[in-house]
Amino acid sequence: MTFVLLSILLGILTYWVISRGVSTMTRSPVWLLWLIVMTPILALTVWVLRYGRNTPPNLSILGLFVICPLVYTWVVLLGRRSPAEIGAAVEKPLRQAPPPPPPLMEREEEARLRACFPWSVYFLQTIECRQQVMVCRGRLKATAAVAHSTVQQNVRSQFGEQFLVVLQTERNGHPVFTLVPNRPPSNPSQGSGWLLSLVLFVLTLGTTTLAGLLLVGDLSFSALRAQPIILVKGLGYSLTVMLILSVRELMHYATARHYNIAAAAPVFIPVPYFLGTVGAFVSIKSPAPNRRALFDLGLTGPLAGFMVSLPILIWGVAHSQVVPLTAESGLFNFQSLDPKGSILLALLSKWVLGGSLQLDQALDLHSVAIAGCLGLVLTALNLMPVGQLDGGHIVHAMYGRWGGAAIGNIARVLVAAMAFIQSAYLLWALLLIFMPSRDDPALDDISELDGVRDVLGLMAMALLVLIILPMPQTLSALLFST
Incomplete structure (x- = not known):
């Protein structure tokens, strides 16, 4: 009965967060977003009512905790509003059918x-x-x-x-x-949204703390009621995740302000299960003045997030346990992670652990290492050269709007092809397929970049490849034989 009451309370809180924070950013219905988020909790509640809390859920219910956050992100992005629509949604005008706009000029x-x-x-x-x-x-x-x-x-x-x-x-x-x-926000004093950002930050800190307890296997509702201090065990994961997200989005915000681009405060997205969050974003409300500004806006966030994730991941891998490689081992199995699923992760793991990590071994990740891996995943997702993702901004700035759109279409095909090799990329492929191809133009969308930015852009794409591509078997044999 306690579990059911907690599920009801969680459902109410989740609906409030979505209706207050996310509904202004997307046209997708609030009830649909809420239903996607709560599907794993509802399924688990039905399981508990029927079989009892001590009976572990089957694989289908556990799979929902992985699939639903990604579906939720896709639905939000599918109905994402333009900056003008975001302002209109915040203002909530009473008129149902406004008259058609007059012509721009006589x-x-x-x-x-x-x-x-x-x-x-x-x-x-x-x-x-x-x-x-x-x-x-x-x-x-x-x-x-x-x-x-x-x-x-x-x-x-x-x-x-x-x-x-x-x-x-x-x-x-x-x-x-x-x-x-040029339609600036009618009420700029309410446009920044720092109060909402702070509320969502605290909520995401709470959900990631609970997720940290789940990841280390120390979450028990009876123990939590008796000793609330055990929440501290989840802080190692939650604080590092929030640090990565905060640095990345604050760098986005600072870059936007540097170029006088209107931007709202960072929006953190709490999820009451699995990893505790599906990330954060900064809503850009005006176009970039030129392609150099667009490039910097796309590069600084992922670069800052990666620079913070890297030492966190190194420390976490150093404190992880080496376990035998089994058939269940994989890139997203944190109790038996196969580091060879990513070139960068394989290189870092071998460099940190040396001879103690062999070809037939996997890693039981420390909670901090899981946060570092999440940082890499978010970096790779944002660097995808598609649409309004950071990678889409980068290739748009490097090759122009139409060239960037062509590269984005090629990226969709390649990720879809990778899904046939490694099923973990299937949901990524679905997210990218339904994302718009073209990025919004800069005001001066013709002036090209300088040589330094071109090199940095190529390095960013190389980093994306190192994160998402698995280590070839031949190189794995050479690397892990030493």
């Missing part, structure tokens, strides 16, 4: 717009008036940075902050200027 204002394009920087030929977009086509006569800066200043002098000026290339490679409405 015909007589086009003469003023044409004067914003000096022939020496951009020879304007045609202006296409759409309902909420003005497409200005012509020929670029100066560098993209000079042309965009000049036209942007002229538009601001004529129309104030009414428009965002975007310079980008069409599919045929021709550069065009696009004017779109």
Whole structure:
């Protein structure tokens, strides 16, 4: 009966968290998100009511604790709102059917717009008036940075902050200027969301602490009621996970603020089981000024998270136990993890443990090592060169919007092919398939990166490969024979 009451309380708390924190970020229904999150708990509750708490659940129920967080993440991303929609969702207007928006400008204002394009920087030929977009086509006569800066200043002098000026290339490679409405948040004082961020941080700290107790096998409700101090045993895992997530998202936020990109406070996503969280994110509410800013926005978060995860993982592996390799060993079996499932993890494990780790052995991970592995997984997921993921920003900045979209489509195919080799990548493949291919353009989406950023981008993609690809058998035999 106690377990059932705890499940009900957990369900109420989970619904409150989703409705207050996540529903403003996605169009997906709150009830559907809640049902996905609570499916493992509901299944476990039914199991306990029928078979008793001391009977271990079967593999299907345990599998739900792994599958549902990933399905939950996919559903959130599938219905993810645009920045303008996020602001509208927060404001919750009372009108059900607002009138259609007026045209961006009247015909007589086009003469003023044409004067914003000096022939020496951009020879304007045609202006296409759409309902909420003005497409200005012509020929670029100066560098993209000079042309965009000049036209942007002229538009601001004529129309104030009414428009965002975007310079980008069409599919045929021709550069065009696009004017779109500039809709800043109507209530900027409520846009940052630091109070909600703090609440979700505390909730995620609690769920990751409970997850830490589960991972070390010390969670017993009777013992927890008698000795609440045993929660301390889960702090090793929860504090390291929260450190990795906080550093990564705060670096995202700091980079956005450095380039004057509007951004909300980090949103932490608590999950009341398995790893205790499915990560965190920062909602970007305005476009990047150029591709350099877009690149830095995409790189700094994963890089900071990886730099924090690396020493945590090294320490955790050093305090893990070496166990025999069995048929149940795998990359996501923390009691019998096969480090050869990742090139980077294999290299680090062998470097830390030396001769005590052989080819036919696995690792029983310390809880801190599990946090480090989660940091690597989140780093790899964010570096995937698809859509609005950090990796999508990176390849967009390196190769342009259309080139980045093509690379994203290739990445989807490769991850789907990997799912046939290693089933752990199946859910990753599903997440990537339903994610939009193209990233939102920067204001100056033509100016290219410098050589240093190009090298850093290639290194980021190399890091992604080292994390997700398994160690080839030939190299494994050479590495673990020493």
